[in-house]
Amino acid sequence: MDGAPITAIGLISGGLDSTLAARLLVEQGLSVVGLNFSTGFCKTDARRMLNRPGEDPKRLRHEGIRAGGDAGIPIEVIDIAEEYLKMVLHPKHGYGKVMNPCIDCRIFMLRRARQYMEENGAHFVFTGEVLGQRPMSQHRRALQEIERDSGLEGLLLRPLSARVLPATIPEERGWVDRGRLPAIHGRGRKEQVRLAQRFGVLDYPQPSGGCCFLTDMNFGRRFKDKIAHGDETMLAPEDLVFLKVGRHLRLSPTVKIIVGRDEPECNFLGRYQAGRWAAEALDCSSPLTLVEGDPDVETRSRIASITARYSNARDRERVRVRLRRDQAEEILDVVPAAESSCEPLLL
Amino acid sequence: MHPSSGSGPAPRADDGGRLAADVLPRPDAVVDATGLFCPLPIVRTAERVRGMRPGAVLELRADDPVTRVDLPNWCRGHGHRFLGWTADGRELRLFLAVATPAAARTE
Numbered sequence: 052m053d054g055a056p057i058t059a060i061g062l063i064s065g066g067l068d069s070t071l072a073a074r075l076l077v078e079q080g081l082s083v084v085g086l087n088f089s090t091g092f093c094k095t096d097a098r099r100m101l102n103r104p105g106e107d108p109k110r111l112r113h114e115g116i117r118a119g120g121d122a123g124i125p126i127e128v129i130d131i132a133e134e135y136l137k138m139v140l141h142p143k144h145g146y147g148k149v150m151n152p153c154i155d156c157r158i159f160m161l162r163r164a165r166q167y168m169e170e171n172g173a174h175f176v177f178t179g180e181v182l183g184q185r186p187m188s189q190h191r192r193a194l195q196e197i198e199r200d201s202g203l204e205g206l207l208l209r210p211l212s213a214r215v216l217p218a219t220i221p222e223e224r225g226w227v228d229r230g231r232l233p234a235i236h237g238r239g240r241k242e243q244v245r246l247a248q249r250f251g252v253l254d255y256p257q258p259s260g261g262c263c264f265l266t267d268m269n270f271g272r273r274f275k276d277k278i279a280h281g282d283e284t285m286l287a288p289e290d291l292v293f294l295k296v297g298r299h300l301r302l303s304p305t306v307k308i309i310v311g312r313d314e315p316e317c318n319f320l321g322r323y324q325a326g327r328w329a330a331e332a333l334d335c336s337s338p339l340t341l342v343e344g345d346p347d348v349e350t351r352s353r354i355a356s357i358t359a360r361y362s363n364a365r366d367r368e369r370v371r372v373r374l375r376r377d378q379a380e381e382i383l384d385v386v387p388a389a390e391s392s393c394e395p396l397l398l
Numbered sequence: 399m400h401p402s403s404g405s406g407p408a409p410r411a412d413d414g415g416r417l418a419a420d421v422l423p424r425p426d427a428v429v430d431a432t433g434l435f436c437p438l439p440i441v442r443t444a445e446r447v448r449g450m451r452p453g454a455v456l457e458l459r460a461d462d463p464v465t466r467v468d469l470p471n472w473c474r475g476h477g478h479r480f481l482g483w484t485a486d487g488r489e490l491r492l493f494l495a496v497a498t499p500a501a502a503r504t505e
Contacts, residue, residue: 085475089437099435099464112467113437119475126475127444128437 057226058082058173059208060164063126065114067243067255068179072210073124074250076177079228083124086167087115088160091132091288092139092264097295101315114256121254127167132288135159139265140283144196149271151263153188154197161201168206175206175221181243182212182236211235211243264295273299273398280304293341296320300357300396306344307398308354310361326377330354333371333382335364352383357396359387415470415482423481423493425457426450432489436464440472443494447478452498455481461488469494 059076063069063085073083089096099111119126138159142152157180164176180189188197194216198207205220208227213219214234222229235242247255264270273294278286280301293299296316297309308330311317317339321329328342328351340358355372364370365387373382417423429446431439439460447456458469466483469492473480477497484491 087437089441096435096437099462102463108464108467111436111464112471113440113464116437116440116468116475117471120471120473122475123477124475125477126472128441130438130441 056082057175057221058084058171059175059177059221060168060171060173061085061177062160062164062179063087063115063118063124064179065116065118065256066179067240067247067252068181068184068211070118070122070179070252070255071243071246071250072177072179073118073122074246074252075210075232076227077122077124078250079231081227084171084173085115085119085124085126086160086164087113087126087128088135088163089128089130089132090135090156090263091291092135094262094264094267094295097264100292101296101319103315118255121252129163129167131159131163136286136288136291140278140286147266149266149268150274151265153185154193157188157197158200161197161203161207165201165203165206174226175208175219176203177208177210179211180209182209182215184236184238269398270294276301276307276398280307293320293323293343297341298361299398300393301398302346302350302353302396303344306342306346306350308357309341309343310358311338311340324375328354328374328376330358330372330374332359332362332364333373335362335367335370337362337364337372351381352385353388355383356385356388357393359385360390360393362387415480417482417484417493419484422484422491423455423457423495425493426454428457428459431458431460431462431465433461435462436468439465440468443469443472447476447494447496450496452496454496456494456496458490458492458494460490460492463488463490465490465492 059081061073061083063073076083095111116126138155139152142155144154147153168176182191183189198204208219208221209216210232212235213229213232215236218229221227233242293309296319297311299307299309301307309320311320320339320341328346330340331337338361340354342354346354351374355374358372359370369384370387371382371384427446427450429442431442439458439462443458470480473494479495481493481495
């Protein structure tokens with residue numbers, strides 16, 4: 052490499068593959084900057100919001116930032132939640148098993164990486180993708196499509212699978228020595244583990260495949276319900292916050308309730324009471340029930356009854372339940388709902 | 399953008415560095431991220447640090463306990479010096495000194 056240093060921009064989740072991809076380039080003397088996108092659908096982010104007592108902050112650490120720290124690579128965390136949501140609602144390539152638009156997600160992030168590369172005078176983009184590792188987004192045709200649609204043709208290097216993929220511009224121009232890059236493909240992890248040992252990478256999250264809410268069946272059901280019962284053009288990332296906690300019961304096309312399952316969830320829901328009805332059973336240990344929509348008198352009585360059912364007074368004949376919305380308050384004396392009447396309402 | 403050329407990470411200090419109340423650094427800038435959850439305190443910090451001179455001290459105020467882990471890690475990647483933290487109940491005050499160009503490994 053002559054003259055100015057070659058700078059590569061990488062998508063760094065903090066998982067082993069993206070970490071190794073970065074290390075392979077650093078090893079060849081390249082300057083590396085990592086990008087990490089905050090989409091609003093990260094399960095760890097949601098666990099942070101609940102702030103459960105006794106939860107070790109280290110288990111909730113940001114893995115991308117941690118990986119950058121361990122490798123001495125700067126990580127730029129970019130909040131893309133608003134634009135990302137628009138993409139999730141209308142993915143060109145469709146969804147996986149749940150609401151996961153994996154191909155469009157990659158294209159979206161790589162377009163942002165290309166923009167960052169251009170704005171900062173960097174030379175190319177890399178990812179930790181491995182040919183054949185994931186069924187939807189990492190087969191050969193998908194990788195080609197992702198490269199083309201992100202506008203990075205020739206400028207997208209997948210270092211871990213470099214020698215089983217066509218040579219890229221960074222390799223052809225000698226910015227990167229292709230001969231020193233691996234030829235990993237398929238779902239096995241042996242090669243990655245071997246590379247991790249070589250680089251001394253010991254601290255990395257185990258691949259769980261479950262860190263994104265969009266692959267979560269429960270979240271997916273609630274998300275679809277949200278879309279079906281609202282104006283999706285008005286949907287904002289903060290509207291999705293509730294979908295991540297509690298039991299959700301749809302009472303009518305315009306009213307849904309969220310019942311906290313434990314104290315951290317109730318505390319979390321409690322922060323969003325302004326302008327909304329909320330219910331709590333009195334004289335017992337009760338969840339907080341938060342209401343979306345504007346329930347009439349009859350529906351409020353039903354909400355009280357369901358709240359009583361999820362309190363520890365569910366076996367009493369009658370339970371007093373307080374409903375509040377801002378300054379308005381009413382106390383209803385209700386029969387706890389039967390489990391059989393709640394189950395069909397659960398999302 | 400402060401790319402790394404792999405000259406090695408700064409020393410790890412992700413859970414240490416509690417400061418005594420009488421030796422707190424005097425900040426040149428304060429970012430209040432109270433009520434925000436990680437990574438947003440880091441996003442706000444990064445935005446503010448961009449306009450600061452090398453060696454200047456930034457104070458981050460936050461109440462997400464994970465900030466105590468994430469900020470030192472973020473500093474290690476960017477070459478900033480994490481100076482430590484103090485807490486009053488849930489309220490955290492964390493301090494960093496902005497990287498000099500050499501520490502940030504700019505080229």
